[in-house]
Amino acid sequence: MTQQVFSSVSTKKLSPKLIRNLKEKAIEIVLFIAASTSVATTLAIMFILLEECWFFFQEVSIFKFLTDTEWTPLFANPRYGILPLLSGTIVTSAIALFVAIPCGTIAAIYLSEFADSKLREIVKPFLELLAAIPTVVYGYFALLFVTPFLQKIFPELPGFNMLSAGLVMGLMITPFVSSLSEDAMRAVPALLREGSTAMGATKLQTALRVVFPSAISGISSSYILGASRAVGETMIVAVAAGLQPNLTLNPFSQGATITAFIVQVSLGDVARGTIEYQTIFAAGLTLVLMTLVLNIIGYYLAKRFREIY
Amino acid sequence: MVEQLEKAIDFQPVAEVKHLDFYYSGFHAIKNVNFDIPEKKVTALIGPSGCGKTTLLRCFNRMHDLYPGNRYQGGILVNGVNILAKEVDPIEVRMRISMVFQKPNPFPKSIFENVAYGLRIRGENSRTVLDEKVEDALKSAALWEEAKDRLNQSAYDLSGGQQQRLCIARALVTEPEIVLFDEPTSALDPIATNSIEELMSGLKQKVTILIVTHSMQQAARFSDYTAFMYMGELIEFDKTETIFSQPAQKRTQDYLSGRIG
Incomplete structure (x- = not known):
């Protein structure tokens, strides 16, 4: 009996609403992009920092960087102690x-x-x-x-x-x-x-x-x-x-x-x-x-x- | 009503409530309440939600002083002194009338320090005195056996029922004359409730107990006297067995049979 009732409901009404779903999806994408900007910015900053530091530490050893007691990178005789x-x-x-x-x-x-x-x-x-x-x-x-x-x-x-x-x-x-x-x-x-x-x-x-x-x-x-x-x-x-x-x-x-x-x-x-x-x-x-x-x-x-x- | 009160007074009162009115800003929450609290007995305050029973209970240790806009009128006499009077120090009142709350509220301290709190804030720092009084209080609250080996552990490690017994021990440590219980078992399971009830029945040897309860069965089970409140008024106060078997007031009867409330 209930089976009967179900099948009599027009299948058209039950079909997915294409436009509504598209709208939902679009909004979700916009929100996701907004949320990812902060993550992306952080990652980009970290990447640039690490990249430039890579070059820096090819010139100056990490040991020197951490132990030297002078910080004079702009002098004629530069020292790089942090x-x-x-x-x-x-x-x-x-x-x-x-x-x-x-x-x-x-x-x-x-x-x-x-x-x-x-x-x-x-x-x-x-x-x-x-x-x-x-x-x-x-x-x-x-x-x-x-x-x-x-x-x-x-x-x-x-x-x-x-x-x-x-x-x-x-x-x-x-x-x-x-x-x-x-x-x-x-x-x-x-x-x-x-x-x-x-x-x-x-x-x-x-x-x-x-x-x-x-x-x-x-x-x-x-x-x-x-x-x-x-x-x-x-x-x-x-x-x-x-x-x-x-x-x-x-x-x-x-x-x-x-x-x-x-x-x-x-x-x-x-x-x-x-x-x-x-x-x-x-x-x-x-x-x-x-x-x-x-x-x-x-x-x-x-x-x-x-x-x- | 007067007749009835006289009939009920065959005891030594430890506190007398006289013409007590209480206002939350504009709201008249307690209306001309009069009754006596029998010494070393359990008195239950019952009534439907919002009837003012908790408000009345909190007058006894002046908890309403904490929030602005609250106003008392009339008095609660303890040993002939009106504890609601402006010239009475609420901190002194709370030393003699302590309170156990609806939900266990241990402090973020060890089990020992929770019980010792009331003594510490009064400047008691002697280890021997503290040890002795904490042990006594924990024994009175039937928690000593479970807690004696873990006094330095956090109170939050205890179960809900144990935490509530800890709060009872905390309330007993200053040797108060009256202990107020505000629905002390409403947050506990039936087994923990049972142990707290047993504990309270035993405690009346030492202190006067005033308890607010939602459960009429609880009031019937172990209170000696019962006060029924409705819409801020005290409708009836009598021996518990009288209240439950032959209440004088129709509203009491209606409440007990579930018609109002």
Whole structure:
């Protein structure tokens, strides 16, 4: 009987809708292309970096690149040791994190646990505005405002120094750290906060002993991603730290970071295909590897914290 | 109603609810509730969803203070002191009236530190005191045998039922007078539910228990007194057997027989 009913329905109505299917397929292709551009860009960048580095490392041994203490590729007697650039990057980033981690964390705890919703609506946009300021403005802020100010305290401080660049970079990263940390803390279920409050804990005890440890993976991932921002930051250090590659951990001295060197060479008139030209790719690859490792760690931590509760 | 209350009071009250009203901003959630909580007994709060039973429970440890716009009126007297009064410190109240929640909510700490939490936040750091009190609390919560060899493991390694017993131990460690249970078994399977119920029946030797439950069977099984709430009002409060066998109010009867709720 039911068999009868089925066969009596016109097969025409059940046949696939050609136009609809074509439209669906076309949309799918457009979406796929859009999604693949980012993947393709990343792969292309990696390819070009590796290709140029291949030529670079034919001239300069990797061992020399990693151990030589001088970076003077543009001099008559060139030396290609990445260490001075690495030390500049590490010093400025460390100073930046020294500022951004405490400030960002405290701001996040305040916004997530203490501020009432009205105040949060006012403070958060201001904090996020900090992230919207172009970094070159931060660079001049460091050079023309922070450095003279610091020179009043430390008269021997040179006009270009890593301390000022690092401090301002820290300011720049603070909203980044606080925003991600706050998200992590706000994702902690209200049930845990109530549990702690019900035990007679104060707001501060609840924030520090329950909410913070619950959100620790998200918070540490915000630190790592902040570090990756600091390592990759260019304009502030190029403007305010001086462009002298300098193997030192002293924040009061001048220094160049990997990024600052790349800007310097890219802006100059270095001929394509020369070894000087290829140095920026070697430096760039080092930078990409550093941020890649940091991002992978950050990603891993962020993923783990979502699984806790 | 007055008559009935008088009939029910053949006990020593540990807390007296007097003309209690509660408002969530504009919403009048608890309407003029009056009753006494008997000492070292289990009192169950029952009623349909949204009747205000959890709201009433959360007045007892001032959990409503956490969110803006909430307002209490009237009082809950414990030893003659109105714990809802502005000059009473809610943190002190929560030391003496602790709470177990609907879902187990252990902190991201070890089993030991979860139980020790209430002592730690009061500045207790002596290892011997902590060891002793944590052990007592875990024993009271019937978790000691299962947990004693893994006190330093994360509380999240425990099963759901064990986590809830851990939360009970945590609530007991400060030696409160009253423990509030907000549907403590609603997230648990029947076996875990059974063990928590046994545990609560045993606990009334030591503390007064006030429990919100959705399950009338649960209320009937182990509570001594039952309060039936409906639309923010306390409809009836009496010995559990009286409520279930011969309720005085028609609405109680209707609820128990499944006609409302």
